[in-house]
Amino acid sequence: MIELRHLTKRYGAATVVDDVSLTLGSGLIAAVVGTSGSGKTTLLRIINRLIEPTAGQVLIDGVDIAQGPPHLLRRRIGYAIQGYGLFPHRTVAANIATVPRLLGWPSAQIRARIDELLALFQLDPAAFRDRLPHELSGGQQQRVGVARALAARPELLLMDEPFGALDPVIRAAAQEDLRLIQRQLGTTVILVTHDMEEAVTLSNRIAVMDRGRLLQFGTPAEILTAPATPFVQALVGTAERPFRLLALSRVADLREPGFTEGPVLSPQASLREALAQCLWSGRSALPVAGGGIVTLEALRAHAAGGRAG
Numbered sequence: 459m460i461e462l463r464h465l466t467k468r469y470g471a472a473t474v475v476d477d478v479s480l481t482l483g484s485g486l487i488a489a490v491v492g493t494s495g496s497g498k499t500t501l502l503r504i505i506n507r508l509i510e511p512t513a514g515q516v517l518i519d520g521v522d523i524a525q526g527p528p529h530l531l532r533r534r535i536g537y538a539i540q541g542y543g544l545f546p547h548r549t550v551a552a553n554i555a556t557v558p559r560l561l562g563w564p565s566a567q568i569r570a571r572i573d574e575l576l577a578l579f580q581l582d583p584a585a586f587r588d589r590l591p592h593e594l595s596g597g598q599q600q601r602v603g604v605a606r607a608l609a610a611r612p613e614l615l616l617m618d619e620p621f622g623a624l625d626p627v628i629r630a631a632a633q634e635d636l637r638l639i640q641r642q643l644g645t646t647v648i649l650v651t652h653d654m655e656e657a658v659t660l661s662n663r664i665a666v667m668d669r670g671r672l673l674q675f676g677t678p679a680e681i682l683t684a685p686a687t688p689f690v691q692a693l694v695g696t697a698e699r700p701f702r703l704l705a706l707s708r709v710a711d712l713r714e715p716g717f718t719e720g721p722v723l724s725p726q727a728s729l730r731e732a733l734a735q736c737l738w739s740g741r742s743a744l745p746v747a748g749g750g751i752v753t754l755e756a757l758r759a760h761a762a763g764g765r766a767g
């Protein structure tokens with residue numbers, strides 16, 4: 459569990475992080491969203507002590523991170539940033555090995571970990587471990603950047619716009635990667651993003667910031683259905699809200715008994731995809747793999763329910 463208590467950061471007269479408190483349970487993904495300059499990156503960097511707060515505390519599993527030297531803390535916290543931050547003259551393997559080396563892991567264990575992570579990120583170890591970063595595509599570099607951040611099995615992974623440089627298609631795949639890997643490893647993740655869509659689909663909690671202040675911290679459904687302030691409402695985009703709400707649930711959640719013709723939906727597909735399929739195929743209901751159907755009426759009710767709630 460990570461707990462921020464009354465965190466404040468001032469530069470001269472400017473307060474860039476203003477009395478931020480929140481608690482995030484282990485194994486959850488939190489997205490930090492907000493306008494440019496709202497203090498998101500500063501907040502993230504306070505957590506791994508790249509920046510020291512003016513006031514307030516960060517506790518990880520009840521222990522104040524101000525105790526002990528920052529470099530030891532950073533070995534327990536993965537950090538992945540936009541542009542991937544890979545060392546350009548080091549191979550993929552050497553990049554991933556950075557923190558395990560600092561921790562003094564035996565080389566055989568490091569080698570095994572490199573191959574394990576490359577396989578986890580669907581990069582063939584034999585083909586990729588000896589390449590230099592410039593010999594990789596943007597998406598591959600991004601995966602190596604996240605693999606490096608996860609190498610020493612950190613309890614906490616901080617990500618600052620990690621997918622910002624990726625084109626939309628690769629971005630979706632990278633998000634899916636992260637979701638699967640996070641589920642497998644149980645790592646707690648705090649992710650800064652400009653992309654509300656990414657925040658809603660990827661995270662269990664969303665923190666909305668404006669001018670250094672935390673306006674709201676809640677589940678994506680709470681943020682979408684009960685925005686705390688007009689600013690939050692504007693940020694989540696009223697017009698798109700029903701669609702975002704649909705993106706949060708899976709076909710399996712809305713499945714009902716029945717049989718119908720048409721393209722078969724995966725139970726894991728989002729309701730947003732189901733709606734798109736219904737509209738695209740011109741049908742009022744579609745079959746679900748493994749049995750049952752999803753109806754357009756139920757999809758509409760689900761989307762509208764969010765608006766009413």
Ligand SMILES: Nc1ncnc2c1ncn2[C@@H]1O[C@H](COP(=O)(O)OP(=O)(O)OP(=O)(O)O)[C@@H](O)[C@H]1O
Binds near residue numbers: 474492499
């Ligand atoms: N070292 C510094 N000295 C003075 N002001 C700073 C410093 N670092 C950041 N700031 C200011 O603090 C504010 C918050 O910056 P921060 O990078 O945390 O915002 P952000 O929400 O991450 O923005 P963006 O989305 O544009 O990356 C900005 O107004 C920035 O100009």
